[in-house]
Structures are given as structure tokens and as C-alpha cells.
Amino acid sequence: MLLCSAVQAQGGTDTIDIAQAYLEPEGAPAWSGQVKLPHLWDKAYPGLAGRARYQLVLPPVAPDGVLRGLYFPRVGNQVQIYVGGDLIAHRGVLGDSRNDATKAPLWVPVPTSLLSSTASTALEVRVAVQPVRWGGLAAPRFGPEATLLPQYRERYIWRQWGAVAVVFALALTGVVAGGLWHLNREPVYGYFALCAPFGMLRYGDRLWETSPLGWPLWGGIVAFSLTVHMLLLVRFALALVGRDGVGARRGFWVLLAAEASLVVGGFGFGQPWCWTAALALLFVPAFWAYAVAAREALVARQPEAIALCLASFIPIGAGLYDFLEIRVSTESVGRSSYLPLATMLFVLLMGWLILNRYARQVRAYQGLSNSLDEKVRQREQELQVSYALLQQEHAQHAALLERQRIMRDIHDGVGSQLVGLLSLIGKGRTNAQLREHANAALDELRMAVDAIQPVGGDLATVLATLRYRMQPRLAATGIQVDWQVEELPALESLTPHMVLQIQRLLLEAFTNVLRHAQASTVRVSARHQDGPGQPPHLVLEIADNGVGMESSAQLGGQGLANMRARAQAIGAQLEITAAPGQGTCVRVALPMAPEPVQPAIPAPAPAAPASRWP
Structure with missing residues (x-):
């Protein structure tokens, strides 16, 4: 079999961006031919599950005793990796939808005994994919472990620990906001406390390869959690600047119904464009809330609006970048997402803003309490004077x-x-x-x-x-x-x-x-x-x-x-x-306790009568 592959050498590592692909979609004819990596299954076969084999070649290596390995920025959904015909790594079981290898990058050490110093070595990647799960294969990199392992770790930390940081920040600020809402029932705290669990579910999904439910049910739950999280953040922002009126409430329910319909279309009926449209629709309330906050910041000079505009600029920009460069553009498959870290910064800033708002309220209540105490003392003094006068009277x-x-x-x-x-x-x-x-x-x-x-x-x-x-x-x-x-x-x-x-x-x-x-x-x-x-x-x-x-x-x-x-x-x-x-x-x-009765008492007779019992 002739293996066609393009290898680009860079800094002692090789990036393999051409593969011979054998694609077997369910409900469609099989196909084979060369593909350019990254290859995104949902772009080629939207709404269909299936399996794929990607055949690549590894260049000859010098017998220098250097440990080498493969770094996959993105591969999945379930994957098996063969070098020279031997299975050297896998993630999940092919076809088991509870596993998803695309959630994290993959590092695979390659035994030296499987590599050749005079000829190319066959590399085969077998994957099973589910619809609307962004499966496929990004261009792998092959080279010395000392060079590629730090790249893998950097991406792993950026992607996985970024999710950990967002989950921790949401949990912390959500608990604080929930406690403040319990104290005074103010909606601004309630919105943030309610959006935190949905965001934790969405970003925390990256932290485990094995999902508690199968696909696409689990994917729909996570996707809907993201939409609820974002819409509640918009309600929080509007409530923070005092613009959470009837129109905002009606718009929230209309958008929530539209997002739910698109999520069902994307994950229930296997249409990737529906989920892409749902993500695009989320920018509408986000930009609208930002415009409202900007107006309040410029016109009313409201401190909360100014802080909200400054804090929202980064996550909105990061979300727009991720949507265009990762979701829409096929060439960027495998790139890092900036939204989790931007979200973490936004959540921390909002947590500070919530605490600062509550501190101002406490100071205002304390001032009001002191004023009331002073008025009560004055009133008590007046009452004491009045009581003394009443006692005297x-x-x-x-x-x-x-x-x-x-x-x-x-x-x-x-x-x-x-x-x-x-x-x-x-x-x-x-x-x-x-x-x-x-x-x-x-x-x-x-x-x-x-x-x-x-x-x-x-x-x-x-x-x-x-x-x-x-x-x-x-x-x-x-x-x-x-x-x-x-x-x-x-x-x-x-x-x-x-x-x-x-x-x-x-x-x-x-x-x-x-x-x-x-x-x-x-x-x-x-x-x-x-x-x-x-x-x-x-x-x-x-x-x-x-x-x-x-x-x-x-x-x-x-x-x-x-x-x-x-x-x-x-x-x-x-x-x-x-x-x-x-x-x-x-x-x-x-x-012992007679009722007070005071009738007129007749005066005694002026003269003593002569008869008995006068």
C-alpha cells in the first residue's frame, strides 16, 4: 500500500498535515483519498456518525538514542494509534459514546524499536466519531520528547487547568452571591448564583473523558447549560446597571426558547449548523447588554456600568475569536480556546464587583441605621419629656x-x-x-x-x-x-x-x-x-x-x-x-376586685328621724 504524507520539519519536529483517509459514514457511501489535516468530520459528514482511518508516515530517525513521541493537538472522538502495525495507545473504546478524546490533547511516546533509521514508518490513527462532537484529526507532530512534551503540557495546562480555574472561580463567586441573595433577596445576586452551576457544568465537562450519559443526550445537556449560563449572565449584567425590566425578562424567555430549539436541532437531530447558530445567537444579548452598560457608563457615570464594560470587553472578544477561529474555521482545529481564561477573569472581577456592591449597601444601611438610631434617641428624649409632663399633669x-x-x-x-x-x-x-x-x-x-x-x-x-x-x-x-x-x-x-x-x-x-x-x-x-x-x-x-x-x-x-x-x-x-x-x-x-361603680351618693338627712332605720 502506498502511503502518502506531507511532513513539514520545524525546529527538530515534524508536522504531518497530509493523510490517506478511509472514511465510513453511517448512512452514506464510504470514501477514501488524501485529506489535508486538520480534518473535521462534522464538516465532511454533518449529522452522521461513523469511523475513519488516517494513514500517515513517520520520517526516518537517526539512531541517536533520543526518545521521541507524537503530539496530537486534537483527535477523536474515540481513538486507537498504531505505529508499524502495533497498537501503542488508545483513548476510550471505538464506538462507546461516553468517551471523548477531543477534550484534551494527546501525548503518545513512540518506542524506538518501532522506528527505522533508513525508511519511513507507518502511522495509522483509527477514530470513531459521533455527530456534532467535532471529531476528526488535527495535524500531529512528531519529534524528540524534550521538544514536544513541553508543548503538550503547555496546551494541556492551558486547556484543562483553565477549565479548573473557571469552575473554581464560578463555585466561589456563586456561593458568595447565593449567600448575599439569601440575606436580602436582591435579583442581581440571584442571577449570578443561578448562572454559576450551569457554567460549572459546561466548563467542568472538559475535565473528564468519560461522560455520565451517552451521546448526544449528554452533549445536549452541556450545550443547553452553556446557553442558560450566558443568558443568566446577561440578566445579571442588566440587573447590575438597573435595566432588568419587563422587556429584558420577556427577551430572556424568548431567547431561551430559541436556544432550546437550536440545541434540540443540533444534538437531537444531528445538525451541526443548529449548534453553530445557537452559539452565534448568544452574541446578540451579549452585545446588547454591553451597549446598555456602555450607555449607562457614559451618560449616567454609573460605577457598576463602568466596571461591567471593562470586565466584559475581554470575554466578549475571546468568545468572538473562539467562535470565528475555532468553530467556523476548519483550519484552526486544534487551537487553544481563550474563552475559559477570559471567563475566569470576568467571573473574578464580577465577584469583586458583587462584594463591593454589597459593601456599599452595608455602609448605606449602617448610615441609615445610625440615622434611625439618632432619630429614635431624639424621639425617646421627647417622649421622656412628654412622659414627665404627663406624670406631672x-x-x-x-x-x-x-x-x-x-x-x-x-x-x-x-x-x-x-x-x-x-x-x-x-x-x-x-x-x-x-x-x-x-x-x-x-x-x-x-x-x-x-x-x-x-x-x-x-x-x-x-x-x-x-x-x-x-x-x-x-x-x-x-x-x-x-x-x-x-x-x-x-x-x-x-x-x-x-x-x-x-x-x-x-x-x-x-x-x-x-x-x-x-x-x-x-x-x-x-x-x-x-x-x-x-x-x-x-x-x-x-x-x-x-x-x-x-x-x-x-x-x-x-x-x-x-x-x-x-x-x-x-x-x-x-x-x-x-x-x-x-x-x-x-x-x-x-x-376582692370590685367593678368601679360610682352612683350619686345622697347626702344624709339634716335632722335625725324618729323612726327605726331612718
């Missing part, structure tokens, strides 16, 4: 109400008694009647004074004071007092008004005992009751062993009405029981 109002109450009590109590006393004097009544009214006036005065004294909710003290006032008068008439006051709980609602009403109510009962009961003993009792089905209350009782009353009709009159009104004023219940020859009992049930 409340104290003055309380003092005024207390003075009015004292004046009213003196007027209604002592005043009415003095008026009655003057009336009796004018009528020439007896000394006994005058003395009785004078004592009544004195009792009213004493009760008004006693009501002012603080008792701290202690009802027993009020009763003791009343006993002290009444004891001499009761003893003068020969009436003994049976004191049965238990230890009582504090009554929080025991105000001076309430004390005065209790004193007057009980004084009315004592006065009736002195005037009408003809008793020798009066029992005064006080206890606390808290039984089931009723609220806790205090029970006060004044019971005598006098003559009692013959019928309930004798319980009427102005005196009883006054007692009931006083009990109602303090929320108490009044009960009077009497029977002929068995004495009379006045019972007052005083709730």
Missing part, C-alpha cells in the same frame, strides 16, 4: 380630684350635719338633740380625716380605726363589743373613697344600734371567703342582740337607701336580716 389632676373629693365629703358629711345643727339651734331644741348632731358632725369629720390616711389595702386597720372611734360611745351606753376580725388579705382596690364609704356604711349600722336596738352586745366580724362557684370576697358583719324588728316593712326608709347606695358605689352587696327579739344583722360582702 397626672399628679396635679390626682391631687385636684383628691381635694375635690375631700371638699365633697366635708360638704356632704360635716357640712350637712352642721347645717342641721344650726337649724336645731334656731328652733330651740334640747341639748341632747344638739349634742347628737354635734357628735354626728364630729364623726363625719373624723371619717374624712381617717379616709385620707394610707392603709396599704389593710381593711383590718380601717375597722380598728372605726372601733377606736365608736368604742367610747358604745361603752357609754353599756354596749359591749365582741371583736372577731380574722387576718385578712390585702385589698388592692382599697382607695380613700372606698374607705370613706365603708366607714359611713358601718357608722350608719352602729348609729342604729345605739338609737334603736336596746342591745347589750354588738358583734363585729370580718373574714375572707373563697368558695366554689363564687369569686373571693371579704365579709363584714355587725350583729346586735337587741329587740330586732317585727316585720320587713320596718327595713324601708332613707337610711337604708343610703346604705344600699354606698354599698353599690364600692361594688359590694348589702344584706340586712332581723327578727323580733333576735336582734339585727348587717352583712356586707366586699369583692
